[in-house]
Amino acid sequence: MDVTIKILRYSPEKDERGHYETYTVEAHENDRVLDVLELVKGHKDGSLAFRRSCAHGVCGSDAMRINGKNRLACKTLIRDVGTTLTIEPLLGLPIKKDLIVDMEPFFDNYKKMLPYFINDDPLPADGRERLQTPEQRARFDDTTKCIMCAACTTACPSYWANDEYYGPAAIVNAHRFVFDSRDQAADLRLQILAETDGTARCHTIYNCTDACPRGIQVTKAIGEVKMAIMTGKV
Ligand code: SF4
Numbered sequence: 001m002d003v004t005i006k007i008l009r010y011s012p013e014k015d016e017r018g019h020y021e022t023y024t025v026e027a028h029e030n031d032r033v034l035d036v037l038e039l040v041k042g043h044k045d046g047s048l049a050f051r052r053s054c055a056h057g058v059c060g061s062d063a064m065r066i067n068g069k070n071r072l073a074c075k076t077l078i079r080d081v082g083t084t085l086t087i088e089p090l091l092g093l094p095i096k097k098d099l100i101v102d103m104e105p106f107f108d109n110y111k112k113m114l115p116y117f118i119n120d121d122p123l124p125a126d127g128r129e130r131l132q133t134p135e136q137r138a139r140f141d142d143t144t145k146c147i148m149c150a151a152c153t154t155a156c157p158s159y160w161a162n163d164e165y166y167g168p169a170a171i172v173n174a175h176r177f178v179f180d181s182r183d184q185a186a187d188l189r190l191q192i193l194a195e196t197d198g199t200a201r202c203h204t205i206y207n208c209t210d211a212c213p214r215g216i217q218v219t220k221a222i223g224e225v226k227m228a229i230m231t232g233k234v
């Protein structure tokens with residue numbers, strides 16, 4: 001079948017602003033949008049720029065707007081989105097070229113969350129790991145699934161309105177450590193998230209949850225962090 005694909009093209013050296021170009025390629029309904037982009041790049045226009053790495057929904061590098069919705073190109077089948085596609089870069093981050101956005105502001109916010117395990121106590125003398133119960137693990141299981149694709153943050157109107165907002169993905173990754181019974185820096189992270197650009201900027205719009213390709217309950221996680229800030233309890 002023929003697939004028509006309209007892509008936002010932008011090259012900072014050549015263009016003052018972006019423009020759309022349309023290509024038609026032959027594809028199968030079980031092909032992914034990433035396959036179609038590869039066909040365009042391989043057979044129609046080698047200058048097309050987009051990110052991809054694993055091609056299996058693991059690395060998070062190929063999030064883009066597909067027919068107006070943030071999705072991973074490698075996890076989106078043609079049969080689910082139709083044969084007329086509009087592909088655009090994520091909103092809210094500067095475009096570097098075509099479908100590639102500058103992820104630095106996104107990762108800067110992630111780093112502010114201290115996204116690593118903090119516990120200065122010595123390990124148990126018997127040499128065992130720090131243990132936790134299945135219930136303690138379940139507390140943050142959902143947020144361990146994040147692949148840092150930025151689909152949630154760049155779907156968030158609060159982030160579009162104010163890019164100082166740390167954004168849903170940063171809060172998801174703070175949640176993963178705040179509710180880990182083995183970690184000792186929850187207070188520090190909650191203090192950071194209680195700042196003006198933290199959870200107060202979330203207006204519970206649910207775009208983030210809708211956009212997440214991993215099915216993470218992003219809005220729920222943000223709500224749990226808000227509650228921990230208010231009650232001082234994790
Ligand atoms: Fe991507 Fe979901 Fe992580 Fe947001 S929470 S960065 S949408 S995997």
Ligand code: FES
Binds near residue numbers: 051053056057059074
């Ligand atoms: Fe890795 Fe799509 S290419 S998630």
